Amino acid sequence: MNRRTMGKAVLGLAGAAVALSVGMGSAFAQEKLKVGFVYVGPVSDHGYSYQHDQGRLAVEKALGDKVTTTFVENVPEGADAERVIEQLAASGHKLIFTTSFGFMNPTLKVAKRHPDVKFEHATGYKRAENVATYSGRFYEARTVVGAIAGKMTKSNIIGYIGSYPIPEVVGGINAFTIALREQNPKAEVRVVWVNSWYDPGKEAEAAKALIDQGADVIVQHTDSPAPIQTAQERGLWSVGQSSDMTRFGPKSHLTAIVEDWNGYYVDRVKAVLDGTWKPIDTWGGIKTGMVELAPYNPAIPADVVKLADQIKADIVSGKRHSFQGPVKDQSGKVVIPEGKHATDEQILKMDWYVEGVQGKVPK
């Protein structure tokens, strides 16, 4: 595998780098299936892109004799993305995973020009003859985390650091809050948006602000471990994002919401090898193993661990839904009636807060 690290600013060179790495690889393995991966961040982020790369490594491990893989990291969501994807397609890759929402339109454009190449786009909603989509039901894990937070908080204020007010993040806040208040009706959630996926300084500042306002559990939907470091420094609880972040705050890290693409990637590559690949949409949750929770902090009492495991089991068995009615919005109006749960479409378009969240969703 050829690894290329480059700053975002010099990404014009990315295409050339791919061409180079592909050229070197093909001399050795002509009959192997070439699989390409496009990442929005650095593989070394120990978060979102890192988890996708773990999936790529799982593919190499499981099917290394039948496939070769290439990845390009730090690809900005925009014109550069199209160039990178085009390069991969033009250089003989027959299956390409584009792993960020902003790669959606570039992926579809390139897919149109290369009908013989199969594409998989993460977290998007546009499909084509040769474009499949996939994502995880991360809100399921947030339900489990919400219940734990409800049991662990003493101040009844939870600080929530948001990246961008998109439905996935807003839905995550809601799933968390519903479970939180089920355990602890007095608890409330305060949200601070940092308008970035990855800015350690700003995430730490947001955590500090929330802690100064009385929060004793910090939850984040951003990718750096800075909020966990801040919570550890102040002797408070935190929840990690994307991967297990325990080492950044062993005393503070309750658990983390972990994305696990390994199984999915191996299955999809196998499907191409078998000729059974179809442009489907996959939205896996805790049940399929795409969403997991990092090991619980040993400081969490046994009865809380038991509760968390029960909720997890109920989600897997279908007995429980993260948005089980009745769910009220901030004005007290019932949006999801009793006996029903939110539809997938409602979840994918969520732009309102449930009761218990402070402030308004930025428009």
Place this chain on the structure above:
Amino acid sequence: MTDLALIGPILAAMFAAATPLLFAALGELVVEKSGVLNLGVEGMMLVGAVCGFAVTVQTGSATTGFLVAALAGAATASLFAVLTLFLLANQVATGLALTLFGVGLSALIGQGFVGIPLDGLPKLYIPGLTDLPVVGQAVFGQDVMVYLAVAAVPLVHLFLYRTRVGLVLRAVGENHTAAHALGYKVLRIRFLAVLFGGAMAGLGGAFLSMDYTPMWAENMTSGRGWIALALVVFATWKPARAMLGAWLFGGVTILQLHVQGLGIDVPSQLLSMLPYLATVLVLVLISRDVARIRLNAPACLGKLFHPDA
């Protein structure tokens, strides 16, 4: 908790947030006073950040880490100095290139250091004083780098306006031909000024990676180098004003997060923009007064100099 009780923590967070900006801005201020415009602050900060972090992880000594960060920043700056001072490359283009170079180089050096946790610096605690309401935490509860940055302000001022070397440095920045005719080594003085700017940027970056958020992440300065550059103009090349500017910027940054947390209904995107908007606004206000800009801006800023020309 009443909202008034938040003033103390907000002040404390503000001083810390201002520290990396202050280091970098003071360094760049001296560079510009000598007549050189180095736009590579962001790149030098990143190189300082990664080198300081790496050395601290290896040696366990934060002092060594900060020293190496300053040296690494200066080394990166020396590249700029050689290109612009001796090879007469365009300063703006070279500075921009230095930032791009710094982003890539720091990512490369930092590959093996991502995901390693580090302990931050200990905070000062003076019984009685640190416990004071409102100002206690802000003034008496910071770590050594925050105090160093503030201490550097009068030092830079004294150096520029009360020492002979400082006078010569300013003379070189105002009129390099005249300074040269008087026998001063224009290039040597500028070279040293650029090195100092690099060292200060390196310290600012290392404050981020070793103390503020003790970890290494690619591009972790997130544009703070550019803010530092703006602060120099904002301050009309005066060290004390640079400090006020850094506090203002840090303060608005922290305040907007608190406003959100309190649930006050203002769009968060607008709030995120506020510190930058404030900077632009002040720049516009200052620029209206042409005389003030003329009086303070080094006359030879960004101009190339060749001793034989």
